Amino acid sequence: MKKLILILLFVPFVSFSQGWGEVNIVDEFGDRTGEKRPLLRTKGTFSNSATSKDNAYIEMMHSPNFKPAKNRVGTFRVELFEYDIKFPVSFLCDNISMSIKLEDGRVYDGYWVSGFEYTYGAKTFQINAPTPRMLRTAQKKNKAYLYTILSTYKGNMKAVIRCGESSYRFNFPPLP
16 A cells, blocks of 8 residues: 655745645655645734734635544645745744634633644644543533634634733634
């Protein structure tokens, strides 16, 4: 069986379009596999010690069948850009946090630590689906995991991503 390498097609794009689209998955030789994944591209703002409300961009790919770990199925892979699409962010911070605000005003923050993958200095981070056990525990406590909200909520959302002194703000539509 041909081994597939899921190459994340986070490449600078010339004509920026906002919202969800699709990206083709390629194998280790760069050939299309015929599989497509939802990809969000949208513009927002970022602030840090050097700037305030400057342009930022996010690309977030959903892989609903990817297995990042035992008993988990599904992941979102996130990449951020500052100033221009040409400058991907290197996450040089000890912790990354993300908050989501729904249309009805509910805010979700900090319910995703167990499903989060991040390496210091990396250009992407990953939000993984919770295990069935984690999901049952969260439901008993009336909590929600970020992956679950991103993959099931049907309204528009606002997101704030924090890394050290930098913060990134985006509005985005629901997953199609």
